[in-house]
Amino acid sequence: MNEYPLVSIVDDDESVRDSLPDLVIELGFAARAFSSAEEFLGSEDQGRTGCLVLDIAMPGMSGPELQEELKRNKIDIPIIFITAHGDDNVRPLMMARGAVECLFKPFTDLALLDALNAAFHRS
Template identity: 45%
Template sequence: MQLSSTTSGKAGSNPMGEGAPIVYVVDDDISVREALEALIRESGWQPRVFGSAQEFLSHSRTATPSCLVLDVSLPDLNGLDLQQQLASTRNDMPIIFITGYGDVPMTVRAMKAGAIEFLTKPFGDEALLDTIRDAIQRSTTALGQEAELQLLQKRYASLSTREREVMALVVTGLMNKQVGGKLGISEITVKAHRGQVMRKMGATSLADLVNIAAKLGSSCGN
């Protein structure tokens, strides 16, 4: 980085609007935090800077596109261990590692665990900004997919037990008569249930319903 800054570097500063993407920074070097805070703010994102992993973990989560710029060497929980801890809960927040030193095993471990970049200090501002832009786009996509899945799960929960049974069979390609034979109900009844399924799930065609079932995964048909 080739920056200087007079910003305070306090955690949780919010000079941007609430809707702007958030770039979290965890680094125990205050000069790095201040420089990155200024760079992030000037680029139109919300900076959130922390001096340790524990400070970051105590910060409340928001459903806003975000990424994490994370130093490997930290005073408590190191960056790689923090990455592992976040793996199951923050898959919508890509991680960009930064470090004053690095080796191949460290880089491989970080990338295998899902990091999108591993930058060694000193690095150029544009290299970091390009990576952050990519990370924010990935986060936006992930949040959109998560919101869509939650909506589909809510719709699926509104189906009756019989409607779920009909849906599970219909999406396999069975005709109404075949579905009725498997469930022991009339073809007319299957047709009625199928219509309800299409309406409740917001499906406009069989192909659309099949796609919805695929997104729901194992929850469909249980």
């Protein structure tokens, strides 16, 4: 798993945690899924994570709250927000907060690949 950049996926939706890591691996990255922001913060993968795919709305700590916590701790990880509850204002707001991308579920494989490539500065 160390030879590929690690993408950590944080989403409370079990179906996303089951399917998205497989897609990320197919796209050429390593993947690890977490059910909550708190679980990610308690893991040893923060330092190895090259990109976070982060749900906006979760019970407990939300995606934007996790982003703020990482900033407070001076941990700089590129973030791709994902959401099923988006409106026209969500994407510009998340991008203004420093996200690499904000994707609305369901998103295409190509949209995710483009966002991951942007996060890892690949062309």
